[in-house]
Amino acid sequence: MNNLNDERLKYLEKVKTIVVKVGSSTLTYNNGLLNLNHIEGLVRQLSDLHNMGYNVVLVSSGAIGAGMGKLGLQERPKTIPEKQAAAAVGQGILMHMYEKVFSEYGKTVGQILLTKEDMTDDIRKNNAHNTFSSLLEQRVIPIINENDAVVVDEIKVGDNDTLSAYVAQLVNAELLILMSDIDGLYNCDPRKNSDAKIISFIEEITEEIVACAGGAGSNLGTGGMATKINAAKIATASGISMVIINGENSKNLRDILNGINIGTWFKANL
Numbered sequence: 001m002n003n004l005n006d007e008r009l010k011y012l013e014k015v016k017t018i019v020v021k022v023g024s025s026t027l028t029y030n031n032g033l034l035n036l037n038h039i040e041g042l043v044r045q046l047s048d049l050h051n052m053g054y055n056v057v058l059v060s061s062g063a064i065g066a067g068m069g070k071l072g073l074q075e076r077p078k079t080i081p082e083k084q085a086a087a088a089v090g091q092g093i094l095m096h097m098y099e100k101v102f103s104e105y106g107k108t109v110g111q112i113l114l115t116k117e118d119m120t121d122d123i124r125k126n127n128a129h130n131t132f133s134s135l136l137e138q139r140v141i142p143i144i145n146e147n148d149a150v151v152v153d154e155i156k157v158g159d160n161d162t163l164s165a166y167v168a169q170l171v172n173a174e175l176l177i178l179m180s181d182i183d184g185l186y187n188c189d190p191r192k193n194s195d196a197k198i199i200s201f202i203e204e205i206t207e208e209i210v211a212c213a214g215g216a217g218s219n220l221g222t223g224g225m226a227t228k229i230n231a232a233k234i235a236t237a238s239g240i241s242m243v244i245i246n247g248e249n250s251k252n253l254r255d256i257l258n259g260i261n262i263g264t265w266f267k268a269n270l
Contacts, residue, residue, distance in 0.1 A: 032068030179247030
C-alpha cells in the first residue's frame with residue numbers, strides 16, 4: 001500500500017460526520033424522471049454507513065430535474081420563474097421518494113432548504129448549525145437542497161457542490177464526498193483525450209490543478225468540475241478532506257470509507 005493511501009486510511013480513522021452530495025445526473029435520467037435504481041442504491045449505502053455509527057448528511061440535487069419530468073419539460077428551464085416552478089414541484093417528489101426508501105431501512109430523514117444568507121449571516125448560520133446538531137443528535141439524516149423555489153440570483157449559492165462545502169462547515173464534518181458522473185479529476189478532459197489519467201491525491205490546490213477543471217457536463221445539472229474545485233477549496237481550508245467519486249455505483253461510498261483508492265482525494269489543510 002502506498003504512502004498516499006496510508007494517509008487516507010489514517011485520516012479516515014477520525015471521521016465521524018460525512019456530508020455526501022449527489023448530483024442531478026446521478027438521480028435522474030436525461031428526461032428528468034427519477035432513476036429509481038440509483039436512488040435505492042444510494043439510500044441503502046447511506047443507511048449502512050449510518051448503521052456503522054457515522055453521522056450522515058445528504059446534499060441532494062434533482063428537484064428541478066424531477067419537476068421537469070412531472071411537468072413534461074424536455075429541456076432545463078431557462079427563466080428564474082420556470083426554474084422555481086419546476087423546483088417547487090420537484091422538491092416534493094424528491095423528498096417523498098427519499099422518505100419512502102429511507103424508511104424501508106428504518107431511517108428518519110429531515111428536509112432543510114437553505115439560501116446563501118443561511119451560510120453568511122452570523123445569526124442565521126448559528127441557527128442552522130443548531131438545527132443540524134439537534135437532528136444529528138437524534139440520529140436523523142438531514143437532506144439538504146438550496147431553496148430553489150424562492151431564491152434568486154442575488155442570494156443564491158448557485159450550485160450544490162459549493163453548497164455541500166458550506167454544509168460540511170456548518171455540521172463540522174470531517175469528510176465531504178461529491179458523487180459525480182465522472183470518476184474523479186483527470187489531468188485533462190477524458191472526453192477529448194483517451195490518455196487522460198485520474199489524479200488520485202491532491203495535497204494542494206494549485207493553479208495547475210484548477211486548470212484541469214472543465215465546464216458543466218449534463219443538461220440537467222448546474223455543476224461542472226470547476227464548481228467541485230471551488231468546493232474543495234472551501235472544504236480543505238476548513239480542515240475537511242473532500243473526495244470526488246463516480247455516483248453511478250453507490251458501492252463507491254463504502255469503498256471510500258474502507259480506504260480503497262478510488263476517485264480524487266483532496267487533503268484537508270490541518
